[in-house]
Each structure stands twice: as structure tokens, then as C-alpha cells.
Amino acid sequence: MDNEKNILSKLYFIAGCMFIFAVLISLKLLNIQFIEGAKYKKLAQKTVYKDFTIPANRGNLYDANGNLLATSVSKYDIRFDAVTVSQKNFEENVVSLSKELSAMLGRPSSYYTKMLRSARINKNRYLLVAKGLGYSEYIKIKTFPMFNLGAYKGGFITEQRTVREHPLGKVAQRTVGYDTKGKTQVGLEGAFSQYLRGEDGHRKKQRIAKGQWKPISDANEMEPRDGLDVMTTIDVKIQDIAHHALLAQLEKYEADHGTAIVMETATGEIKAMSNLGRGASGFYFEKRNYAVWESHEPGSTFKLMALVAALEDKVVDTSTVYDTEGGKIKYFDRIVRDSKKGGYGEISVGRAFEVSSNTVFSKFIYENYKNNPKKFINRLVNMGLDEKLGLEIVGEGNPKIPHPSDKDWYGTTLPWMSFGYGVSMTPLQTLAFYNAIANDGKMVKPKFIKEIRAWDKSVKTFDKEVINPSICSQSTVDKVKVLLENTVKRGTADNIYTPSFSMAGKTGTCLIDYGTKGDRPSYISSFAGYFPADTPKYSCIVVIHKPNNDVGYYGNTVAAPVFKRIAQKIYTDTPVTDELESVEPVLKKEAKSYEAYYTKAQKYKTIMPDVKGLPVMDAVALLENIGIRVVVNGQGVVKSQSIDKGEKIQKNQEVTLSVG
DSSP: OHHHHHHHHHHHHHHHHHHHHHHHHHHHHHIIIIISHHHHHHHHHHHHEEEEEEOOOOOOEEOTTSOEEEEEEEEEEEEEOTTTSOHHHHHHHHHHHHHHHHHHHOSOHHHHHHHHHHHHHTTOSSEEEEEEEOHHHHHHHTTSTTGGGHHHHHOEEEEEEEEEEOTTTTTTHHHHOEESTTSSEEHHHHHTHHHHSOBOEEEEEEEOGGGOEEESSSSOSBOOBOOOEEEESOOHHHHHHHHHHHHHHHHHHTOSEEEEEEEETTTOBEEEEEEEEEOTTSOEEOOSOHHHHOOBOOGGGGHHHHHHHHHHTTSOOTTOEEEOGGGEEEETTEEEEOSSTTOOSEEEHHHHHHHTOHHHHHHHHHHHHTTOHHHHHHHHHHTTTTSOOOOSSSOOOOOBOOOTTSTTOOTTHHHHHTTTSSOBBOHHHHHHHHHHHHTTTOEEOOBOEEEEEETTEEEEEOOOOEEESOSSOHHHHHHHHHHHHHHHHHSTTGGGOOTTSOOEEEEEEEEESTTOSSSOOEEEEEEEEEESSSSOOEEEEEEEESOOTTTOOOHHHHTHHHHHHHHHHHHHHSOOOOOOSOOOSOOHHHHHHHHHHHHHHHHTTSBOOOOTTSBHHHHHHHHHHTTOEEEEESSSBEEEESSOTTOBOOTTOEEEEEEO
16 A cells, blocks of 8 residues: 555656646747747848848049059859759750850860759759859850749859959059958058948848858849949059159169159149069069158258258358368268269359259258257248158158257258258158149149049049148249259259250169168169159159169169150150140141142152151151151161161051161
């Protein structure tokens, strides 16, 4: 009896536990179903469905003439869901689909038939069919048998991605730049990404086997909105000129790196900005944006700033005479030397600028400001030389103008500043000052962008921005303009002088690593100026770092020839001309002369004329009018021609003219 009671007690206890357990399960189920149901449903949806971002196409980046600098191109990956297609649709279309794929993609149709059937057997819902198709190919493949039935009946899956392409390639790579969703901003792509970026779209996908995601439908949840187009100030032709002129000189002098910038004088528009550095392989490429980023001692190109300050303070005039004292002057424990051994004797301040005499500049700056160096510094500061230009392109280097309150101010700081040591500026900051002189004292901010456009409609325009309406008086501008032109005619840059077109500028040769003992010194060679000298249209600076000393390192031989090549090519391609309101009435004498010239050109259509002694531009005009391609070596007057006069010529035949 007691045993029965014990057994019943145990049964009741087990039954009670099971009842309580069942109640707890029921409560948990009710809690999941009604209280936490929404949470778990959302979690389940997350694991099965997911929103994917569809990147918007970035806007196009154009040069000043509408040439593409950067553009976004859509690429399409095509996949196939072999499960969703019915057996009937699959069998009816698989062979014809394979033939179409073969014609487009190049492999045998048997290859695609086998691939599609294998996917069907293995229940592959995400078979890659084609990768990286262009838009026209994508539109075409959508019409293929089976694929034209759509996502569910035909198993057709499309994945779109955007690729950024730069038609110029490596030319102006750092200027054009790139942007990675705002994390890294380089060049124009980064600076104006707020306009170019657009707005991303969204597309819902379903999780399938092996962790893969398949689009639920062909339509996007939210379509991406493309970015706006940016019209820059860069001129592809001028950029190409600057790039190749700089590259040739870097290779010739085996330099470490360099930059060349071309700016439109009146507007501040940057027409070209080339930055080339030598890689480990010895080849040059757009390594860094040295023009914007690299702040360094400018050397003698800073003499223009020092002279403007002294002229404005009226402590000297260009006619004031100083003795170069044999080309050496000692200040405390250091010696200032002229590049010419023995110095220049007694010369005027103006002539000292033209021949770049360090001794004269150190003399008149030190003697007139040693008791009040703040006066000199304040003049430089008032001209804005201690401030950044405020460029849209990130990474602008900091300028440095020493101040008497600085800890490292020393007795030699002032005389050394006079010829560009101890100060620091970027190439673009230096150019902005030279451009201001060319612009009659008005300093304009370097400008990289002209307009924002959407579907050929203007959204926003960017006007010229004046940093300083007058960095100095007009009389000072007039004086230094003469000296800058004379520097090319009869000064340190006379090696680039040509009577064909006028240039003005200043050479610079700056010793670097001068504090390192035992090492061979390195130099920065530079030239800054503008052209034409009388009516400046463009300003330009060329800076080349660490040329091979054995080949050459002075600014006039290393940097100035690049300036000349750029100016000459621009001047030849786009000469400055005076526009006439009307060419009427046509004078009889001129009309008769033209007819005679035309008759002569027609006569020579089959025989080579004698163009020796003619100005090169006249010779080129005559020869091109009769269908001959002309190659010119040199400038001035034609000295010889590769095809002798009287010889029979063919259309598009090439002749080389040696000009001197």
C-alpha cells in the first residue's frame, strides 16, 4: 500500500512538472507570438532580405573647352537563376540562348549550353554569365532568348556598378584627383565632390544558398540620382604642353620632381598644373600635388617680393647704386655670395635684380631695415605673403614669413630673407604674387572651376575672386615690370630671350640641405613670370627639385627653358591678336596682293616652292595651302628645306624646315 502511494506521489510530481513545463512553453510561445513577434519577424526578414546600396553615377569633370577629364561609366554583371525558370522555358530556350551568348562573348555555344545545364542540375541560383558589360551590351543581352522573359520566368539577374575613367590617363592625374566617399579627397575630384557625388539608390535582395544575395526584382527600391557636371578651368591642350615640357626637362636633368603651373592673368583661372615625381623605376608620374602642397624656400624668385616692399617703403629706388664688394659680404659669422665670381662692381638696384645679385639685395634690405625689421615684415604681411590662398583643393602648404619675435630669428635672418632663404612658399602662392604684378597689382585667387551644370543647364557659376585689389602702387608695378622683362632680355634669363614674342620673369636657384655636412648640396631651380610681357595673358611658374648637379642646377638653364617651351607653344597655338570690327571696305591693293598669292599657291600645287628666307609662319601658310605637311625645327627665318625647290610633290607629303 505504501509502495503504491509512493509511486502515485512520484507520478503526480512528474505530471505536475510536465504541466508546469507545458505552461511555461505556452507562455513563451505567446510571448514570442504577440509580445516579441515584431522583433523576431524583423530579425528573420533581416537574415533573408537586405537593402543594398546602388552607387550614383558621379558627374562628369570637364576642361574649359568641354573635353572630358573624368567620367563615370556603368558596368553590368549578368547572372542566371537556374532554379526559377520552368523546365519548359529552359528546354525551349537554352540552345538559342547559348548561340546568342557565343556570338556576343566569343566562346563556343556548346560551352554555354553545358554551363547552363550544369547550373540547372546543381540548382545554382547565382551563375555568373558575363562580367563588365557596357550599357549597349547590357540592353542587347536582355533581349536574348530566356533572358527576355525577365527575372522570374527567365532567371535573368543584373548587377550594376560604376567605374570612374580618366581619358587623360596619367596626365594631370593629381590635378584631376579622386574621391573615396569623402574619406580621401585629392585634386578636383575631391575638392568638388559635393557636386559630383550625387545620391545613391537602394535595391532589395534575398539571401539564397551559400551566403549569396539575389535581387528580388528588376526594379530598384530607390533609383540613384546622378551627380552634377563640373566645368573646370583646365585647358587640355595647355595641360599637355606643360606636362611634356616639364617631363622632358626632368628627364634631361635627372631631377627628383617638379611642377609647372599656367594661370590666366586677368581671371586667375588655372589652365594647367603638372606635377611629376620620379618613381623607384626611374620613370616620372603624377606622384604628389607639389604645386599646391609643397612649401619650400623659393630662393631668388623672392627678390621680387623684397624689391616691391623696399620700393613701397621708398627706402631705395631702382636707380640707387650699391657696390657688390667683390661678390662677397659677411654678416656676423656667415657670408653672402654672388653667383658671379668677383661680383658685379657698382651696379644699380634695378641691374642687381636683372643679374640676381645677392650682395646688393642683402645690403639694401639689411641697411634699411636692420633697426626696424618689423617694418619689412609688416610690408610682406600686408601683401598677404603669410597667408594661404584658401584653395578648394585640400592640402595647401603653409607659407612662412619669419618674424623678429620668433625664437629662431637671428642676425642673418633679415639679409638672407632678401634673396629667398628662411621664407617658405608653395609654387602656386609664388605664382599668385607674380600674377598680381602682371595684373597691375590686383591679386586674384587661383580658380579651378567655372561652372556647375546639370543636363546642359547651368546650376551655379563661379566668378573671379579678388584677394587683394592692390598689393602695391602702380608706380612700383611699372618699375618691376620693366625689370622682369629686362631679366629675360639682358639678365640671368637671357638664354631664353627671343625676338619672336616677349616674356618677363625671374630665375631662382635655391641651395637646400645646406645644413647637412659632408653631403653633396642639392638645389631647387625655378622660374616665375608671365607672357606676353607688354600685355600679359598668362603667368607661369616652373619649379624643379634636385636636378643632377653634374648636368646643371641653375634656374636659367633648368627651369627657364620649360617656361619658354610652354610660352612658345601657347603663343604659337593661340597668338594674341587684335580684333577688327570690320574688314570692309576691302582695299584694291590688298585684294590684288591676295589674288597674286593665291595664284602662286595654285601654281605650286605639284612642285616644291623655294621658301628659304621667308619668315617661318609665311612659309608654313604657303606650304599647307598646297597640301604639304610641315615640320618646323627652330624659329625665325627659314634657312633650309628638306625638299629642294622645283621637285615634284605629292599631296600630304612631309617637308622639314630648318629655321634660325
